[in-house]
Amino acid sequence: MDIQPYTSTETLAVGRPWLMSMLGIEANQSVTLDLTQFDENLHWTEASKYQPERKLKSGIPLGKVEATGLYAPYSAVTNEVQTLTVTGGPTGGTFTITFDGQTTAAIAYNATAADVQTALEGLSNVNPGDITVTGNAGGPWTLTFGGQYLGENVATVTTTETFTGGTSPDITIATTTAGGTATATDGSQVFAGFLFTEVAFHPGATKVAAPLMVHGQIDVAKLPVAFDPTDVADGSNTQFVYKV
Template structure:
């Protein structure tokens, strides 16, 4: 007997807030491409089964398929040491935060850094327990960028605050993935998340106006320079 009961199927809600104008979206202006699904990471690029529109793409030189434009975000750590530390400040690119308690939360560290006029809002995440070690990951407008290392000035006793860069930003992929070719025009469903050998067709956005802060993955200056027909707005 045929089962004709009601089935509920989830659909992806398209988010093209990164697209600032219809320029470059007319029929025939978004080339058809094929995505190499195996080049994408499930928990990063398609946690809900869809690769989001606006994803930065690059073309494999050998296969002609497309994968994610790959850059590393800078990661720096803040480690407290010594004894008697009561507070400290952080300095980045010549600007210094307000004083931070030695037991500051990660949220307080983030707020103090983003209060600096030279750090864009949403350009970092901070994790860690009060007293550290804190991990600062640069993203957003600073994604994929080799940023300056912070410095710290401790106060109290013989306390120390050490900054270390654990991942340098701007390290790019290879085999073609180091050159940004454009952006995924429409959210694309991965056919079978359990079998990433199955490639999938898609469309590539290659010219027009894009809002950087709305892209699902940050794009560094090199990637922007690669896309010569796209005008990027912060």
């Protein structure tokens, strides 16, 4: 395996906005994909009444399932997921979140997920895309780590509350998914390359032939799914230069 940083700004579109150079595409391999392993929206777009074929997105990282010999989405290490839950029914007040030594500004007890994410992105150690927050106003809020923390076992956040009302109001914090954990043992945890082109398939199909790109220059930020080259498992014989 050889994945190295690259700083060019050239981008080749034509359905492949993640591809920066044609270097190595002559080495594409023909493989068979296990369509049952790909998810709608994340990996493919639904057909319309005018266009019955679904389309797999180009640039999906792939791995080979040993038992079947078919290719499926590369099962990288997991991203950290933490959940914050307000307890005790507060009726007012604020709280702060501390992550890796940095503390947010005050956040309302009934904040929306967008409010919490904005507060976290105000930290010096959090860039947009590093932590995605989902949930209802007032919580629970789910913090999913990506960006510079993609695939890492990050420190658990802490909170400080100044709530009013309710009965002993507090925030409980749980790590629901630990980052940095291998997600598969079937062979798909070994990175094999990228899906080179969009691939059309009909609803109900379970397999389809596809070109696997094993050499080239890519822009990681423009791939259709999150991918951190530093987390690629050993054993891959691919060679990519990537934009940082």
